[in-house]
Amino acid sequence: MGMTGAGKSSFITLCTQEPLEIVGHGLSSCTSQVMMHTMTCNGQTVHLIDTPGFNDTVRSDGETLQELAFWLAAAHEREFHLSGIIYLHPINANRLQGSGVRSLNAFKRMVGESNYHGVILATTRWDEIAPEQMHLASQREQQLRTKGADILQKGGRVVSLSAGRHDAMRIVAHVAGRRRDERLTLAxxxxxxxxxxxxxxxxxxxxxxxxxxxxxxxxxxxxEGSQAEILKLIESGKQDHLTEVLEFQTETTNSLKPLEDDIERMRKRMNDIREQWEERLRKEKDALAEAEKESEEKIKQKSEELTRLHAQLRSPSPSSGVGRNGSRQWSSPQAPNFLEPSDGYVPRSTRSASPSSTYSTSSSGPRSLTPNSAITEAGLLREIEELGHQQDVIRSWKQIRPDSRRHAQQPGHNAAWSVVGTGLAVAQVVAAIACTVM
Ligand SMILES: Nc1nc2c(ncn2[C@@H]2O[C@H](COP(=O)(O)OP(=O)(O)O)[C@@H](O)[C@H]2O)c(=O)[nH]1
Ligand SMILES: [Mg+2]
Incomplete structure (x- = not known):
């Protein structure tokens, strides 16, 4: 747990050394943010659960809590217990004044006193502290100890976390080393x-x-206040401010809606939440499959472009569209089409001397190859590499998502989680759940 920006996802990336981001595809907005990452630590399989923060820019706190409810309930129903909970606190911001305190208090309530012994309060982002600010940062850590005194009294710990892998792995090893009978069921x-x-x-x-x-x-x-003011303004015939007050009233009324939606979300019980999130995850699965297909097609297309480019580089250099033997090289209907074969593109220029030939894709008329244009061999290779990276991420996303349908159908059955890794019987789980502004 920890505020958004505390470094939860970075912590997990450090441990698993897996990429996390998917660029584009609109997946980030439609997807559940709870993810499970599997790694090995001292010969043990460890599952790290990453979760969203409450002060998300696109998601309301109610929605985030609902999402946590869905996943945490699913884990509990399948007797998939947590070995520990790491609460990350960024030391670079003076957050223990407002949002930080609310976050920590929410965390304590979510965890429950009886689990405090399994909590690690880890301070992050020390590398961003200038030497002259170090005493301030230490004071903040002391504040965290004070606010979390009840956790510490029950056996929880405070640790300072460097931005390197070593510290993150040390914490994971500590949690993974816990005895089975110390596993946690959160309040x-x-x-x-x-x-x-x-x-x-x-x-x-x-x-x-x-x-x-x-x-x-x-x-x-x-x-209601603005309504009364509006009536007064109308009655008194003073209409100067009327538009302003009406606008204020509209804006205020509009901001009621998200709050009402959140209040409604909070009234939900597990059955409704399950139904809603399963539908959401089904859509996510489709979106991931679509994204994977799309990136496969793009890689294929770019690879074909590269092959054609290489073929062109190997061929004799035509001048003004005329080859050494006098025949036209690129303008025939059979000429290779470097980008989209169906859009009438006819390459006209010659290859360049270097392997980094460049091509332009002018927006008006047929596309042309010119030495100043944007597409190069290096560019294509870079694009292919980026697409490959994206594909890896999509595939790892597919792996890190427990299968919700199986969850729904087999409550109490551990295998539901086995899609994220094997050896669940000995698996250790660390929850890094985001609890931000509440
Ligand atoms: N300098 C520094 N940046 C960090 C550290 N941990 C996280 N960040 C950066 O802070 C931002 C938020 O981190 P993230 O892991 O996404 O936070 P989360 O919201 O808790 O998952 C990212 O840009 C990270 O690169 C750290 O220890 N040091
Ligand atoms: Mg994150």
Missing amino acids: FQRQLVDEGRAIYETDVGRVLFEQLETDHQQLQGRV
Whole structure:
């Protein structure tokens, strides 16, 4: 857990040395952000769970909590217990004044006192602290110790984490080395699954829900206030400010909607949440398959372009479209089409002396090859490499997602999680769950 930007995903990348980002495809906006990464540590299979933060720019806190509810409940139902929870706290920002305290308090409620012994509070981003600021950073760490004193009293720990792999692996090794009988069931998991509570009835949900209700009441009060002002302005015939007040009222009314949606989300129980997230994950699966297909096609297309480019580089250099033997090289209907064979592209120019031949793709009229143009062999190779990288990421995303359908159909069955790795019986799990502004 930890605020957005605390370094949770970076921590996992350091440990697994896997890429995480998918560029494009609109996947990031439609996808669940909970991901499971599998690695080996001291001969043990370790699953690291990455999760989203509450102050996400595109997602509301209610949605994030719902997502956490879905995955954590699924894990608990399948008796897939956590070995430890790492709470990351960025030391480079003075966050323990507001959002940081709310985040830590939410974290404590989600985890529950009985699991504090399994918590590691790790401070991150020390490398961004200038030497003259070091005493301030140390003070912040001390504040974290104070705010997390109850965790420490119950056996939790505070550690400083460097930006390197060594420290991250040390923490993973520590957690993975825990005894089986020390595995954790979070308060949030127990309350959702065993006690059948709705999200807003859980300890962590209650905090968020109360905040939402307070914000809603405040906004509602402003809407009502502006309504009264509007009536007064109309009655008194003073209409100068009317447009302004009307605009204010519209804006305020509009901001009520997301809060109401979130309040509604918090009222949900596991059955509804499961249904909704399974549908979401089904769409994600389709989107991933589509993205994989698309990148395969692009790689094929770029490779063909490269082959043609090489063929052209090997062929005699035509001058003004005329080859050494006098025949036209590129303008015949059979001439190789370097980009999109169907769009009437006719290469006209010659190869360049270097392997980095360049080609232009003018937007008006047929495309032409010129020495100043944008497509080079090096460029194509780079594009192919980037596409290959993207494909790797898509494939790793496919692997890191537990199969939700199997979750739904086989509650209590461990195999549901085996899609993310084998050896679950001995697997250790570390949760790095984001709890940001609540
Ligand atoms: N300098 C520095 N940057 C970091 C560190 N950890 C994370 N970052 C950067 O902070 C940003 C947010 O990190 P990320 O891992 O995505 O945070 P998350 O929201 O907690 O998953 C990224 O740009 C990271 O590269 C760190 O220890 N040092
Ligand atoms: Mg992240």
